[in-house]
Amino acid sequence: MKRLLKIIEAVRPAFDQGGKLQVFKPVFGALEHFLFAPSTTTLGAPHVRDPLDLKRLMSMVIISVVPSVLAAFYFFGLRFVFMIIVSYAAGLTVEAIFAMVRKESINEGFFVTGIIFPLILPPGVPLWMVGLGVAFGVFIGKELFGGTGRNIFNPALVGRCFLALAYPKAMSASWFEPSHELTGRLFEYFSVGPSAVDAVTVATPLVQAKSGQMCSISHLFLGSVSGSAGETSAILIILGGVFLLFTRVASWRTVVSLLGSFIVLTGALIGGGVVKCGIPGVFGPMMWHLFAGGLLFGAFFMATDPVTSPTTNAGKWLYGILIGSVTVLIRNFTGYVEGVTFAILLGNITAPILDEIVFKFRFRRLASEG
Amino acid sequence: MQFRGGYNILLKGRPGGAIKAMPEPKILYLPLSSRRFTFSEICVEDGQSVSGGDVLAKDPNNYAIPLLAPRAGRVRLQEIENYIILEDAAKLKEHADITDEDLPHIVEEMGASGIKRYRLLTLGAWQFFYDAHTGSLPDPLGTPQAIIVSTVSLEPFVARGDAQLHNRLLNFTRGLEQLQSLLEYQPIYLVMPDIKSDFANLIRNHIRGHASVKMLEIPLIYPFDDFAILARKLGLKPGEGPVWSVRTEGVLAVDRALTLTKPCTVRIISMGGTGVNSPTHIKVIPGYPIKRIKDKYVFEPVSRIINGGILTGELLGTESLGLDTECRGLTVLPELQDREFLGFIRPGWDRNCYADCFLSSLRKKFRERLTTAVRGEGRPCISCNFCEEVCPANITPHLIHKYLYRDLIEEVEEARVDLCVECGLCTIVCPSKIDLGKQIIDAKVLIANEKEEIRQEKLRQEELARKSIEEASE
Numbered sequence: 039m040k041r042l043l044k045i046i047e048a049v050r051p052a053f054d055q056g057g058k059l060q061v062f063k064p065v066f067g068a069l070e071h072f073l074f075a076p077s078t079t080t081l082g083a084p085h086v087r088d089p090l091d092l093k094r095l096m097s098m099v100i101i102s103v104v105p106s107v108l109a110a111f112y113f114f115g116l117r118f119v120f121m122i123i124v125s126y127a128a129g130l131t132v133e134a135i136f137a138m139v140r141k142e143s144i145n146e147g148f149f150v151t152g153i154i155f156p157l158i159l160p161p162g163v164p165l166w167m168v169g170l171g172v173a174f175g176v177f178i179g180k181e182l183f184g185g186t187g188r189n190i191f192n193p194a195l196v197g198r199c200f201l202a203l204a205y206p207k208a209m210s211a212s213w214f215e216p217s218h219e220l221t222g223r224l225f226e227y228f229s230v231g232p233s234a235v236d237a238v239t240v241a242t243p244l245v246q247a248k249s250g251q252m253c254s255i256s257h258l259f260l261g262s263v264s265g266s267a268g269e270t271s272a273i274l275i276i277l278g279g280v281f282l283l284f285t286r287v288a289s290w291r292t293v294v295s296l297l298g299s300f301i302v303l304t305g306a307l308i309g310g311g312v313v314k315c316g317i318p319g320v321f322g323p324m325m326w327h328l329f330a331g332g333l334l335f336g337a338f339f340m341a342t343d344p345v346t347s348p349t350t351n352a353g354k355w356l357y358g359i360l361i362g363s364v365t366v367l368i369r370n371f372t373g374y375v376e377g378v379t380f381a382i383l384l385g386n387i388t389a390p391i392l393d394e395i396v397f398k399f400r401f402r403r404l405a406s407e408g
Numbered sequence: 409m410q411f412r413g414g415y416n417i418l419l420k421g422r423p424g425g426a427i428k429a430m431p432e433p434k435i436l437y438l439p440l441s442s443r444r445f446t447f448s449e450i451c452v453e454d455g456q457s458v459s460g461g462d463v464l465a466k467d468p469n470n471y472a473i474p475l476l477a478p479r480a481g482r483v484r485l486q487e488i489e490n491y492i493i494l495e496d497a498a499k500l501k502e503h504a505d506i507t508d509e510d511l512p513h514i515v516e517e518m519g520a521s522g523i524k525r526y527r528l529l530t531l532g533a534w535q536f537f538y539d540a541h542t543g544s545l546p547d548p549l550g551t552p553q554a555i556i557v558s559t560v561s562l563e564p565f566v567a568r569g570d571a572q573l574h575n576r577l578l579n580f581t582r583g584l585e586q587l588q589s590l591l592e593y594q595p596i597y598l599v600m601p602d603i604k605s606d607f608a609n610l611i612r613n614h615i616r617g618h619a620s621v622k623m624l625e626i627p628l629i630y631p632f633d634d635f636a637i638l639a640r641k642l643g644l645k646p647g648e649g650p651v652w653s654v655r656t657e658g659v660l661a662v663d664r665a666l667t668l669t670k671p672c673t674v675r676i677i678s679m680g681g682t683g684v685n686s687p688t689h690i691k692v693i694p695g696y697p698i699k700r701i702k703d704k705y706v707f708e709p710v711s712r713i714i715n716g717g718i719l720t721g722e723l724l725g726t727e728s729l730g731l732d733t734e735c736r737g738l739t740v741l742p743e744l745q746d747r748e749f750l751g752f753i754r755p756g757w758d759r760n761c762y763a764d765c766f767l768s769s770l771r772k773k774f775r776e777r778l779t780t781a782v783r784g785e786g787r788p789c790i791s792c793n794f795c796e797e798v799c800p801a802n803i804t805p806h807l808i809h810k811y812l813y814r815d816l817i818e819e820v821e822e823a824r825v826d827l828c829v830e831c832g833l834c835t836i837v838c839p840s841k842i843d844l845g846k847q848i849i850d851a852k853v854l855i856a857n858e859k860e861e862i863r864q865e866k867l868r869q870e871e872l873a874r875k876s877i878e879e880a881s882e
Contacts, residue, residue, distance in 0.1 A: 039749045071785055075751040079744050079780040082846075084719045084832035085712065086417065086741065089759040089766065090839045091784025093752035095792070098765050145787060187788035187840075286763040289793075349791040349806065397807065397823075404802065404824040407640070 046070050064137035068144040095287055096146040100153055102282040103339060105274035107157065110267040113216035114161035115223035118267055121156040121168050128169035129155070132176045136185065145186035147345070151176060154339060155194040157268025158332060158379075159201070160212035167205060171197035191386045192346050195379055202379070213264045215240040240264040244331045244375040252316035258329035265331065272329040279338030288342035291351055295358025296337045301328060303366040313370050333365060336378035346386045350400075353392040361385040409641045413800040414629035415833055418760055419564040419718060420775040421740070423680040423687040425571045430704075436494040436695030437730030438475060440465060443722070444545055444734065445535070447475040450492075454485040460499070461671035463530070464492050470545045475733060476532045478673035478693035491729060494695060524590060524666055525549060531665035532672040535733060536658030540639035540651035547650070551594075555587055556638050556653040557621075558599040562630040563717030565680035566737035569656035571689045572676050576660060581614035583663035587654075588619035596621045597642060601628050630719070631831040637800055640827075657736075678737035681718070682777050683708035695730040701738065708742040712780055719832040744781035751783075762794060762837045787840040795834035795844055801827045805834040805844040812847055817855065825851050 052059045053066040072093075080087065110118045129152045130144075137144045155172045175197025180189040202209055217223040242265045243253050257263050261271025269275070282288040305324045307313040315323040328334070341347060341361055348357050361381045368377025440447045447465035449472075452458060458481065463474040477483075477494060484493040525548045528534045539546040540556055559569035573580055587596060596619060600608055603623040615621055624642075626632045635653035644651045654662075661672035673693050680687040685707040692701070702713065714721035715732070718739050748754075756766025760776045768774070795805040803824050811819045828848050835845040 042749075043747065073750060075748040076782065076785050077744065077747050078782040080782055082723060083714075083716075083721055084836050084845065085714055085721065085723075085739075085780055086419070086718050086778045086836065087781065087783050087841065088762050088837050088839070089756065089783050090761050090763050090837075091752065091841065092787045092790070092839050093784065094765050095763075095790075095839050097752055143785065147790070185788065187790045285765045285769075287765065287792075344792045345790050349793045349796070349804075351793075397804070400802075400804075401822050401824070404827070405822075407824075407827075 043074060046074070061138055064142065064144050065134055068134075068137075071143075092146045096150050098285045098287045099150045099282065099339070102278035102285075103153055103157060103268065105278045106268035106271065106335070107153065109261050109271040109274045110157060110161065112222035112224060113261060113270060114214075114267055115217075118156065118161065120165060121159065121161075121163075121267070122153060124165045124168045125156045125172045126152040129172040129176045132173050132181065136181045140185070142185070147180075147186040148176065151180075151193045154268075155197055158194060158198050158266050158335065158340075160209055160214075160265075161216075161267040162212035162214050163201070163209065164212075167201055167208065171201040173197075174200045187345055189345060190390070191383055192340055192343050195340060195383055195386075199379055199383065213240055213242055215264055216262050216270065218262055242331065242375070244369070247316065247330070248375055250316055252326065255322070255326050255329060258326065266335075269332040269335040272334055275334045275338060279334070282338060282342070287344075288338065289344075289347070289351075289354050291354040292342050292347055292358045293337050295355045296341055296362040297328065297333075297358075299359040299362030300333065300337075300366055303363050304328075307366065307370060327369070331369075331376045332378045336361075336365075336382055340378075340382050341385060346389060348389045348393045348396070350393055350396040352396045353389070356392050357385050357389055360388060409624065409626065411627060411629070411632050411637075411641070411800065412802060413798045413833070414627075414632055415762060415798045415837065416562070416628075416630050417564055417718065417778075417836065418773060418775045419681060419739075420777045421565070421681045421684050421687040422775065423565055423568070423571070423678040423689050423737075425568075425574060425689070427571060427574070427676055427689045427691055429691045430696065430701070432499060433497055433693075433696055433700065434495075435697065436479060436481065436497050436693070437488070437697060438464065438478075438492040438494065438695035439728065439730055439732045440475070440490045440492065442732035442734040444543075445470055445473060445475075450485065452483045452485075452492075454483060456483045457481070458483060458494075460673065461531070471529065471534075471548055473535055473545060474530060474532065475694075476671050476673050478695060488729065492695075522549065524586075527665050527669065528662065531670065532733075533658070533661035533665040536654055536661050536672075538635055538653045540635035540644065540653040541646040543636070546652050550650055552591070552652040553649040554594050554642070554644055554651050555591065555596045556599065556635055556642070556651060557584065557587070557596060557655070557659055558633050558635070558638070558653065559656050560599055560601055560626060560628070560633040561655065561736070562628060562633045563719050564630075565678045565687075565739050566717050567657065567676050567678045567689060571678075572656045572660065577610060577614065579660050579663045579667075580656065581611060581618075582667055583659035583661075584615055584621055585618040586662050586666040587659065588621075597624050597638070598622065599624045599626055599633065599638060601626070631800055631829065631833070634800070634829045634831060636829045640801075675731075675733075675735065677731070677735055678739075679705050680737065681714070681739040681741055682779070683711040683740035683742050692731060694733040694735070697730055698724065698728060698738075701731075706740050708740065710745060711740050711742045714739040714741065718778070719836070720830065742777075742779050744779045762798070763839075782841055784839070784841045786842065789838075789840055789842060792839060794837040794839065798833040798837050800831060800833070801829050803827050805848060808848055808851065809842060809844055812851055817851075817858075820851050821855055825855065828852060 051057055053063045129148055133144055133148045175193040179191045179193035179196030183189040243263050253263055259272045263270050283290045301324055304327050305320055308315055308323050309320045317323045348354050364381040364384055365377040368374055368380055445467040447467050449466040449468050451463050451465055458477045460477055460480050462477045464477050465475040466472045479497040479499055481494040481497040484495055487493055529548050534548050537546055561568050598621045600623055603625040639651045664670055664672050676689055676691050679690050684705050713724045715724045715735055757768055759766050759768055789806050789809060808820055808823050808825055825848055830849055832845045835843050838844055
């Protein structure tokens with residue numbers, strides 16, 4: 039370690055003001071601080087700090103999606119590794135360029151976007167689309183608003199939305215059947231396209247459900263269904279999501295209100311006979327809808343993004359209810375089969391207003407207090 | 409009472425309940441300034457011999473609060489700037505109470521009840537009083553709407569109430585009675601950690617009938633012992649007169665000044681923190697050489713000595729020689745020396761975290777070896793809301809930070825930045841390492857100054873208007 043630190047100290051002058059590689063200072067800084075904690079100390083009161091920093095916070099999110107990443111490997115093959123690599127490479131390039139132009143340091147927020155983005159894409163999507171999507175998401179969704187902490191929309195969802203609208207045909211052709219074998223596709227590079235013989239394009243459960251075919255709940259629960267790379271296995275998403283809630287990085291209020299409102303509204307619609315369902319009863323179809331599609335993934339990992347969700351607790355409740363009910367409405371009453379993406383983006387738009395309303399009430403209460 | 413927010417920082421080196429006396433010093437370095445006071449009016453001459461309890465200097469801006477000589481000795485004024493040095497310090501006879509010839513004079517000036525307040529001020533007990541809302545020294549001749557007495561000190565680390573009360577319960581209850589005698593009908597609130605304990609019952613039995621004391625129980629979470637928060641929770645509004653607030657040491661000082669009529673110069677301070685070898689309470693006098701304390705207790709070679717606790721205390725630089733008159737404790741923190749390799753992916757069994765992001769959240773509560781490290785890079789705010797969760801004053805630090813970033817001073821005022829009690833918790837929990845506390849305090853000062861300017865301007869306008877009317881009438 040000492041030697042590494044010496045090397046860093048030796049090359050530092052080149053990146054400092056007036057050095058040859060001054061432009062690349064953010065990259066150097068990111069690398070240095072990735073390896074070694076900063077040497078800054080507190081100046082005055084308070085004299086200590088909490089050990090949590092943004093790096094740790096973001097690592098927690100990455101750890102919590104690891105089960106879903108492993109599931110994606112298992113069901114859809116080694117191809118997913120390349121999707122992650124492309125996503126990180128393209129996104130980091132955009133992030134680094136912006137950091138160099140702004141002369142700021144590279145923020146950790148991207149490491150989450152970079153891993154979540156491939157997880158919400160169809161597993162067979164061409165790699166260039168992965169790169170394009172994430173670059174678009176980071177550029178338009180985040181950097182144009184001023185970078186980490188100032189973005190209104192979740193960058194991963196912006197990229198996903200862009201791809202869905204710009205390449206609808208290619209996207210809908212990229213869903214394919216997951217492996218049903220015990221070993222999964224851990225050792226296969228699985229590709230789709232005109233040349234691939236083993237690729238079977240299969241509609242997602244929600245598309246099939248529109249035409250009356252409903253797969254079994256247990257398949258949805260375990261994840262052996264067609265769908266976006268990381269969204270299929272409900273149990274692993276819940277596992278990671280609950281971990282994230284325990285670390286208090288994600289707010290349980292958002293998740294509970296989102297899923298709660300979704301379950302209540304779906305139950306009411308099915309129970310009231312407004313929505314017809316292939317499975318008899320109310321509870322069964324309710325669970326089916328809960329596990330199908332990207333709802334759980336969106337609820338645990340996308341809606342809870344602290345930057346784009348409201349900050350106040352009351353705002354979070356409203357935000358969750360809004361996303362949950364809008365998802366139900368989009369799924370059942372529009373031409374789209376999957377509504378989480380649009381619902382969360384809609385939630386992102388309303389988040390500042392929800393906060394504003396809560397703050398207005400709070401300020402009024404504070405003003406009355408002497 | 410309902411409290412919100414708050415967070416206990418578990419620092420290693422909690423001082424024990426024992427009180428150890430320090431050896432008598434030969435020389436004392438009395439600083440001419442402390443947190444609230446600046447003793448600019450020197451009352452002695454260079455080379456003059458004083459006895460213990462004599463007034464060395466006064467602070468003209470704070471009701472002429474005196475700086476008393478803790479020991480007899482010879483005064484040196486010029487040697488070191490901002491210090492009065494007391495050479496050949498010795499524990500000889502102490503300064504007498506108000507002399508007989510002064511007494512009628514004071515009674516005439518202040519009335520019979522004023523004599524007690526005069527004693528409090530001149531015998532050094534008044535410096536233990538705070539105004540709950542502003543934290544400044546209250547007017548000794550004013551009438552408070554209530555007195556808050558707190559036996560709880562939750563900041564790591566300042567002198568604890570229970571350590572000081574040990575064996576001095578009688579003095580404490582007598583002090584409460586003396587406080588009561590300064591009041592007419594106003595209540596005394598006594599803040600305790602547990603009002604059903606045997607100890608609380610003992611106090612009740614002692615003061616029965618002699619003082620109307622209302623006991624309050626607070627959870628032992630920092631900073632619920634803060635006087636501003638307590639006053640707010642008790643519904644004592646700033647507009648309705650001052651709220652005197654005083655801690656255990658203050659009540660004991662009141663007892664000493666009024667019952668024994670002796671000067672209060674001895675202080676019990678805590679000696680704690682990661683860098684202290686045997687954390688304890690020590691009995692010292694103002695001006696006690698810091699070097700001697702350091703030699704005895706501090707074992708970390710590179711460490712920071714803080715005057716007060718780690719959350720609100722001030723850094724004691726190497727240039728500070730003696731303890732000031734307001735010191736409540738010394739906390740020693742080692743300075744950061746090694747940069748941690750891949751710190752953010754370590755399991756973190758040995759570090760406490762507000763957000764349960766380290767493995768230590770699985771283990772029982774423990775005291776952590778903290779250093780002065782910032783432990784992360786400065787980043788933009790991600791609105792994680794931790795600062796709002798810990799804020800005991802119910803304001804929203806991250807929102808104020810964003811308003812300040814955009815220069816929206818009116819909104820900052822609307823967000824009630826003035827309610828901030830400067831506890832420092834928002835700065836500590838921030839994962840983006842933003843110094844929210846400092847920004848809020850700066851904004852508070854800015855707004856207060858602006859308001860004061862507006863008030864002055866208004867007064868000037870009124871003066872002008874009155875003058876012009878007078879001129880017109882003439």
